[in-house]
Amino acid sequence: NQPGYQAGVEEAISTLAQAAGGRTLVLFTSYAALTATLEAVRTHLETQGIQVLGQGVDGSPQQLLNIFKTSTRALLLGTSSFWEGIDVPGDALSLLIIPRLPFPVPTDPILEARCELLEDGFNNYSLPQAVLRLKQGFGRLIRRRSDRGAMVLLDRRVKTMKYGSVFLESLPQCTVKSGPLRHM
Numbered sequence: 001n002q003p004g005y006q007a008g009v010e011e012a013i014s015t016l017a018q019a020a021g022g023r024t025l026v027l028f029t030s031y032a033a034l035t036a037t038l039e040a041v042r043t044h045l046e047t048q049g050i051q052v053l054g055q056g057v058d059g060s061p062q063q064l065l066n067i068f069k070t071s072t073r074a075l076l077l078g079t080s081s082f083w084e085g086i087d088v089p090g091d092a093l094s095l096l097i098i099p100r101l102p103f104p105v106p107t108d109p110i111l112e113a114r115c116e117l118l119e120d121g122f123n124n125y126s127l128p129q130a131v132l133r134l135k136q137g138f139g140r141l142i143r144r145r146s147d148r149g150a151m152v153l154l155d156r157r158v159k160t161m162k163y164g165s166v167f168l169e170s171l172p173q174c175t176v177k178s179g180p181l182r183h184m
Contacts, residue, residue, distance in 0.1 A: 009033075009099045010040040012154055012181050013075070017041070019184075020095040022050040022073035027083055027137045029102050031056060034077050037099075041075070050075055055082060068092065084136040089143040096141040096151040101158065101167065102133035127163055131170045138171055152184055 017024040028034040034054060042052040051071055053064045055078040068076045069092045076082070083102070104126055115121025141149045158164040159178060168176060177183075 006036060008181075009154055010037055012152070012184075013037060013097055013099075014041045014044045015181060016095060016097060016152055016184060017045055017050060017075045018048050022071065022075055023091065023093055024075045024095040024097060025068075025082070025088070025093055025140060026075065026077045026097045026099070027102075027140070028077065028079045029100050031079050033099065034079050038077055041077075045075055049073055053077065055079055061086075082140070083133060084139070086140055087143055088140065089147060093141060094149040096137065096149065097154065098134070098137055098151065099154045101130055101153070101155045102137065103127075103130040123163075127166060131167055134167055135170050142172070 013024075013026055026034075026037075028037070035057070038052070038054040038057060042054075045052050051067070051074040053059070053067060053074060053076045055061060055064060055076075058064060059067070061078070061081050064076060064078070065086055065088070068074050069088055071092075115125050118124045138151055141147070141151055158167050
């Protein structure tokens with residue numbers, strides 16, 4: 001919610017996808033964030049020869065996945081259904097970008113009702129749900145023992161909030177680095 005965050009997300013996605021030569025999946029937590037980013041990155045990346053595909057804009061999830069798998073230079077922006085159950089093994093996917101930690105929407109009536117039943121709804125329900133979702137997202141990147149790639153998490157809460165370590169510790173053993181975009 002900081003000023004300039006959306007512009008920073010757009011710059012990071014454009015810069016990182018270009019550095020990876022496409023082969024990038026971006027997982028959003030909301031469709032509004034996806035659509036806000038799509039056109040901003042599309043213009044720049046398509047001039048660089050990277051096809052930009054957006055869920056809900058450029059075709060069905062299955063159509064987008066098929067195009068992404070067969071393209072050598074593509075960026076796929078997805079939400080909801082792309083966090084789990086898709087399989088893109090090998091070189092078609094080498095970079096996963098997650099702009100925000102995948103916490104459930106706190107005003108969702110079902111979430112509110114479940115959290116009311118618990119002494120600490122955030123730590124006992126919302127946080128475990130978000131951690132599971134992040135692990136599912138990470139699983140899109142590494143599908144086979146031979147797969148390699150990088151995940152870039154653009155949410156500084158993983159470093160600044162007490163619960164951030166829970167997210168990092170939930171991931172399979174991997175190298176973790178943090179720093180400015182120019183070092184990524």
